[in-house]
Amino acid sequence: MTESRWYHTSPPAKLNLFLELLARREDGFHELDTVMIAIDWRDELRLRRTTQPGVRLSVDWIPNRAAVANELQVSEDDELLFIPTDGKNLVVRVLNRLSETLGLEGGWEVQLNKNIPSGAGMGGASSDAASALQLGWEAACETHPEMPASSKRELLLPLAAEIGSDVPFFLGGASLLGAPKSTEGIQCARATGRGEKLEFFPLANPLHAVVLYPAASVSTAKVYSRCTVPDSPRSSDDLVLALQGMSAETTFSLHNTLEAPARGLSSRIDPALECLSKAGLTHCHMTGSGSACFALADSSQQAALAAKTLRSTFPGGALIRPVMSCVVPSEIHIA
Numbered sequence: 001m002t003e004s005r006w007y008h009t010s011p012p013a014k015l016n017l018f019l020e021l022l023a024r025r026e027d028g029f030h031e032l033d034t035v036m037i038a039i040d041w042r043d044e045l046r047l048r049r050t051t052q053p054g055v056r057l058s059v060d061w062i063p064n065r066a067a068v069a070n071e072l073q074v075s076e077d078d079e080l081l082f083i084p085t086d087g088k089n090l091v092v093r094v095l096n097r098l099s100e101t102l103g104l105e106g107g108w109e110v111q112l113n114k115n116i117p118s119g120a121g122m123g124g125a126s127s128d129a130a131s132a133l134q135l136g137w138e139a140a141c142e143t144h145p146e147m148p149a150s151s152k153r154e155l156l157l158p159l160a161a162e163i164g165s166d167v168p169f170f171l172g173g174a175s176l177l178g179a180p181k182s183t184e185g186i187q188c189a190r191a192t193g194r195g196e197k198l199e200f201f202p203l204a205n206p207l208h209a210v211v212l213y214p215a216a217s218v219s220t221a222k223v224y225s226r227c228t229v230p231d232s233p234r235s236s237d238d239l240v241l242a243l244q245g246m247s248a249e250t251t252f253s254l255h256n257t258l259e260a261p262a263r264g265l266s267s268r269i270d271p272a273l274e275c276l277s278k279a280g281l282t283h284c285h286m287t288g289s290g291s292a293c294f295a296l297a298d299s300s301q302q303a304a305l306a307a308k309t310l311r312s313t314f315p316g317g318a319l320i321r322p323v324m325s326c327v328v329p330s331e332i333h334i335a
């Protein structure tokens with residue numbers, strides 16, 4: 001077995017523009033209707049195949065742990081900065097499963113540099129896992145040229161869904177069908193089921209936003225456990241049409257049913273929503289199971305200015321960034 005070259009990409013985060021519970025399932029999960037966009041707040045992931053078995057993962061923060069701790073106003077060993085490097089990391093888990101599925105000898109060397117806050121409702125772990133799947137496939141094809149490219153979709157999609165509800169979203173749509181990237185322009189998806197059943201669609205216009213992570217970790221399981229399925233769930237139909245520029249309505253509304261229970265679990269979400277609203281931004285909501293919140297801006301300039309103002313006015317530690325919608329999956333480069 002030979003070693004491969006280094007493959008790298010920049011896993012994007014996501015925002016849930018809409019999230020509604022439809023039913024509680026027998027397996028303890030909920031049937032969802034959610035609309036997700038990928039945003040250009042990115043981790044950095046590099047990997048190669050090695051002759052040594054197992055997954056050797058090293059993790060650091062961008063630009064460095066001390067700078068991120070300072071921005072969050074926490075110590076460098078605070079729980080907020082903890083990222084597992086063992087089998088609890090979804091990157092390790094997905095590469096072990098890929099090796100098993102493809103019957104690969106040897107192992108993997110991985111470098112993960114975090115930018116996306118962990119446990120923020122921004123899908124950082126799920127996105128890293130999807131990128132590791134994509135890079136792992138490319139590296140495996142280099143050392144095993146006999147692998148049929150046609151089997152990529154039927155092999156990777158089930159693995160992604162097994163690792164987490166949001167992982168399939170970050171694999172993207174057309175790219176798994178082998179369509180050339182340029183024909184994609186896909187930046188949004190409606191997800192149902194646990195979140196793994198996806199309908200990708202193009203945004204009529206790029207979305208600009210400010211994301212504010214208020215230095216608080218919220219347990220996804222606890223948030224869901226405090227939710228009740230509404231008698232008449234809202235539908236994302238109108239939003240999906242509006243995002244594609246296919247609605248007669250000039251305005252649209254966003255919604256996240258996990259927001260209320262999450263606000264009861266963390267006192268940092270209300271001030272985040274309030275400050276985003278006072279910064280002249282619209283559609284202020286929490287993403288996913290939180291604690292990160294976002295608000296839409298009319299342009300990248302308005303988003304940059306609002307983020308700058310918020311960094312000087314928001315009380316306590318936070319990561320505050322202007323962001324823009326982007327395509328999934330992210331570009332793969334070979335070093």
Ligand SMILES: C[C@@](CO)(OP(=O)(O)O)[C@H](O)COP(=O)(O)OP(=O)(O)OC[C@H]1O[C@@H](n2ccc(N)nc2=O)[C@H](O)[C@@H]1O
Nearest residue numbers: 028029030121122123164165166194220221224288289290
């Ligand atoms: C909330 C969302 C919204 O996009 O993302 P994040 O906020 O985590 O980014 C997802 O539904 C996160 O899905 P997933 O990645 O599977 O959540 P996990 O952390 O694996 O699940 C933790 C727990 O959340 C509950 N859960 C999760 C997904 C789902 N559709 N229904 C649920 O009830 C289950 O109790 C599960 O055991």
Ligand SMILES: Nc1ncnc2c1ncn2[C@@H]1O[C@H](COP(=O)(O)OP(=O)(O)O)[C@@H](O)[C@H]1O
Nearest residue numbers: 088089090118119120121122123124125126128
């Ligand atoms: N690659 C990873 N990056 C960040 N957190 C990870 C990763 N792999 C596993 N985790 C664990 O997953 C949880 C956070 O997952 P993450 O996707 O960042 O949260 P959310 O889905 O709420 O945005 C934490 O418990 C963290 O320890």
